[in-house]
Amino acid sequence: MDDIAVEVEGVDYTYSQSQKVHALRNVSFKVNTSEFVSFIGPSGCGKSTLLHLISGLLNPSKGVIHVNGKKSSSGLGRVAFMPQRDTLFPWRTVEKNAVLGAEILGIPRQEALQKASSLFDLFGLSGFEKAWPSELSGGMRQRLALLRTFIIPRDTILLDEPFGSLDALTRHEMQQWLQQIWDQDRRTIILVTHDVDEAILLSDTIYVLSERPGSIVQRVEINLERPRKKKVINSTEFTKIKSEIFQILSSGI
Amino acid sequence: MDDIAVEVEGVDYTYSQSQKVHALRNVSFKVNTSEFVSFIGPSGCGKSTLLHLISGLLNPSKGVIHVNGKKSSSGLGRVAFMPQRDTLFPWRTVEKNAVLGAEILGIPRQEALQKASSLFDLFGLSGFEKAWPSELSGGMRQRLALLRTFIIPRDTILLDEPFGSLDALTRHEMQQWLQQIWDQDRRTIILVTHDVDEAILLSDTIYVLSERPGSIVQRVEINLERPRKKKVINSTEFTKIKSEIFQILSSGI
Amino acid sequence: LNGNDSDELYTTTLMLDWTPNTNHTGIYVALDQGWYEEMGIDLQIIEPAAAGVESVLGQGQADFGISYAEYMIPARLAEIPITSIATILPHNDSSLMSLSSTGIESPKDLEGKTYGGWGGPLEKSLIDKLVACAGGDPEKVEYVEVGNIDYVPGMQQGRFDFVWVFEGWDVIRAKNMDGVGINTLKFIDYTNCIPDWYTPLIASNDKLISENPDLVRSFLDATNRGYEYAMSNPDEAATILLKSVPELDEQLVKNSAQHLSTRYKSEDNQWGYQELNIWEDFELFLLQSGITENSLAVENVYSNEFLPSSD
Amino acid sequence: MNNFRQKIKEYFPSLLFLIFSIFFWEWYVKSGYVSDYLIPAPSAIGLSFLEHISILPDHIFTTMLEALVGLFFAVVIGVLIAVLIAGIPFIRRVLYPIIVVSQNIPILALAPLLAVWFGFGLAPKVIIVVLIGFFPIVVNTTDGLMNADKDMVSLVRGLGANRWQVFRLVLFPSAVPAFFSGLRIASAYAVIGAVIAEWMGASSGLGLFLIRSQRSFQTDQIFMAIVVIAMLSISLFLSIQVLSNVAMPWRKTLVDLGEK
Amino acid sequence: MNNFRQKIKEYFPSLLFLIFSIFFWEWYVKSGYVSDYLIPAPSAIGLSFLEHISILPDHIFTTMLEALVGLFFAVVIGVLIAVLIAGIPFIRRVLYPIIVVSQNIPILALAPLLAVWFGFGLAPKVIIVVLIGFFPIVVNTTDGLMNADKDMVSLVRGLGANRWQVFRLVLFPSAVPAFFSGLRIASAYAVIGAVIAEWMGASSGLGLFLIRSQRSFQTDQIFMAIVVIAMLSISLFLSIQVLSNVAMPWRKTLVDLGEK
């Protein structure tokens, strides 16, 4: 029933701009409420396309997508989506960028700013509240985009490579924060990442996609105990899952 | 004498737009010709700023930079620089984007196109030669930017997180390719990365930077035998260096 | 360079004061009949919509131009070297037009009425004088500047009560309109109060006049023939004008040609002849009403010298 | 063929609206709410068109020649000036005020001067069209050039591009959309510019036709001329729309809030 | 203070150029290459200014009032139409051609109608300024709205923004630079638009002053009026430049190829 947050059934997607690109083929899966799901797959296999479909910004060429039990095309605005490119608004200061999503939902700006300000420090952005996005480093931009996504009060969150430009340590900090916040408010998270360690560390379930046109070649459940600390990476179970995934990826190519 | 490709001496840099940001403090190092050097450091510590300085796009607030024995401010155009944001030209097709740098140097377009076309396949971009950049996935954009940088006939190459949006496997392939091409033509490469494994795998020397204002806290020489295959990651020497660097990073914070 | 003695045509330019109309009939007739060519002249006609004929003429960009006495005198005062060589009409053909429903029968009735015009000083001076002569109070006339509004609808809308128009054009047109009754006060009927003056007239550049008087003479010769034709054959002349300028309204041109055919010259003089006292009186009026600030020897403003010798 | 049908379908509402407006207009005039010497009925305009069908082509040719030649030079001069203004701060400070002034010299006051300097041929009309048309091109192209992506400029400068290359590779392409906005504005002014220019002295052209009609109080003819002028302008405007789509193939789809 | 000095230094070359031009002009006229009834000497223009210093303020006030009120409505109407055009494809197809036509109705031909409908007060002049000024604003703002970054639009739509929010949060800010280009163009036309409007009938204003001067061949007065008109326009233009800088604080530095 209400347990299913996102349901994707037999979805195909083909772009047709200057040429036809078959991006996704026959993708089906279900995401339970409060589940943490990751997608892994080769570059260009359709991961970002999939998130666009779930968010309702694209309509499947074939198949259906339900978000919270509703067809997603009518469901724009049902999820909080952090796209791969940071898409910061150059005419808004850092803090105003942070509250953009909240503003759309009609949350009073003051309230949203307060909520954001508590996170600036954690995200290593304090001191830059009044700066323009063009004055941020690549990693800072990405963190700001993540912050913006998280203060949107939605039950489902889509993250497209949220840590791609972060150094190992910052990335680790952010991962820990993400685990913690997820543990607290139990929102459904769908993560696209190219880092297998990250996927294993964070997820309940990992879907491995094939090359373009992307289709699911394997569903991997991760049953490692939570909360997962950094050292879990060196555990045998972790290593086992990791090599399993690598094997799938290498053969799937 | 001519052995030194890049020399940075006591460089400071401070941005002063909406607020003053002290990005780099007293940075000095030398890069030999044909050396492969990496920079690692926390997000926002000034790595991209450093590459901008070396390329001559910014002038140091203090100190001097020599590229090929010349002061770099007069040295715009002495290096091939791949910036962190891909900066593809939306009005050029994929292949025309690839030959942009070559075009600037007056290499006939046909010749450049031919040189590029041999790389398209390797970079997983074949079939997209006539597409527009907006039709590429995030990883494809990054690979195109890398391709564009590499076909510029310059002795020194600056790469700012060239593999940030690539999945593990593609990244590995590109790393191997990079090693191989470097081995062939022995160009000087300065790499900024947030991936410690990547830095160790590829570099002769790694500089670890502190938090902002960035300054060099450690110079690490890597003497692993070349060519380095993937499995070297599991070697004890590799692990030793890696944990050393992590320690520096953690303490430097 | 005398155009008469070779096959070479002398190319010369005439700049009109306004869109071609029946005032210009003689010129179009002479052109159409080839009379300029007979005199060795290849005539180009330029028509402007805006002011500026005098300056252009003074610079010699045009050899001949159509102007008015009220422009000639200030132009000469501004030292623009041009001279009036013939008047197209011997008497002023202007009048003040109003709707008959407004009840303006005499200048005295202008009291309390609104004049719609260009806001020029000459207009105000003339109207003031007319009202004053009739024993009215000029202060009681209202003025509004109306640009190039179409008069009749403007008056029907009550925006103003009377305007300054040409009898031979605007008035004829207004009389032609269905259900529009109009009254006119002709300036020429009040010469005891206001001066008569030459409008329109043909002017030429002083340099041309002194360097090539024969050309001026030849030009006026042909032009004179054209106006003589327009006087004796108004209908045919109108047809010729319409042939050259097909955009004009046929009925208007035909009626206007009839109206003007008796007015191109006076009984006493040949076509184009200008009288000293008319120039003098007008110059004095301009000076007295403060329109011009300096006096001018009017003998130099015009010349009858180039008119065809009347034999 | 299919494409054509699509277009028809797309423009059907406009057409309908047009036809409806014309009928309404006809009814409005015929019903006597307004005198027909103020606004003629569409049918009268149509008749007037037929009546002058033999003399119109000449006038149209003259005016279009002036408009097109003028527009051509407006583009050349406008882009040139924009490059100077965007490229050289000194010139920007000297030239920009002069250009603004150039838009504020009443053409009427200029008329005698132009006549003296350039006579009454094609030249003065072309000059006026250029004078009216180059300004929006300058303003827009300048802004387009100066708003180019700084990262792109950095990229090519870092590769050692010289000034001209920076212009050719980054600034020009970036300015193309803004340039086309300017060109569209200029194109809408070109025909009317030629018409106005003709009022200063001409021997052929729609401006001449128009003023002759007005001076002989032929409202139907005036409106017919206006309709012809409007048609010509719209054709020009649409041609430039098409041109701009061809020139910017990477911008297939603009943001369209219409449907999803 | 320092800033002020900097500005002075920046504009010094322009100033020098201006002064030089004026001297050259004086010399050119005085040397007799051109009659002074065609172009008067700058000194004559200056004298004429002093002579009319008492009556000028009234004329200036009238004209500026017309220009500013007109510009205000041009902005309001222009932006409104741009939003409609950008937002509703149907309206785009119906309205755009009509707007182009509106630019091609010769004001001279329109004048009689306007006078009949609106009399000779402020209204017809404001209408003409609006008619001239709203067009560049419409074209530029429309293009600005439609060229907004698609990713940004996707972002806010994905968050469930309604149409109005998409406009407010993405399209409007994106269109600001293009809008200002349009406004700059419109502002350069506003004063001259008012002047032209006054030629159709007025009882005060620089247009009236100008035409009266022309009728009495007072070239120095004509040029003096033109200089005043040019000054007013430049002030307006510069004010809008300043306004645009204030409105877009994130665009501190434009691409400047001047120095490094």
Ligand SMILES: Nc1ncnc2c1ncn2[C@@H]1O[C@H](COP(=O)(O)OP(=O)(O)OP(=O)(O)O)[C@@H](O)[C@H]1O
């Ligand atoms: N707007 C578009 N128009 C046309 N083709 C597109 C578009 N966006 C993506 N594609 C194509 O669809 C395919 C999948 O793209 P997508 O962005 O979903 O990949 P991805 O899995 O996110 O890759 P990456 O890891 O590199 O970000 C790619 O081949 C890409 O070229």
Ligand SMILES: Nc1ncnc2c1ncn2[C@@H]1O[C@H](COP(=O)(O)OP(=O)(O)OP(=O)(O)O)[C@@H](O)[C@H]1O
């Ligand atoms: N154009 C700019 N104007 C002002 N400040 C800037 C600008 N660019 C960068 N900075 C500031 O300089 C500092 C260093 O930035 P830089 O981009 O060099 O970091 P980085 O080491 O590359 O970080 P990352 O790994 O996140 O890319 C940051 O704090 C950033 O806010």
Ligand SMILES: [Mg+2]
């Ligand atoms: Mg992606």
Ligand SMILES: [Mg+2]
């Ligand atoms: Mg960086």
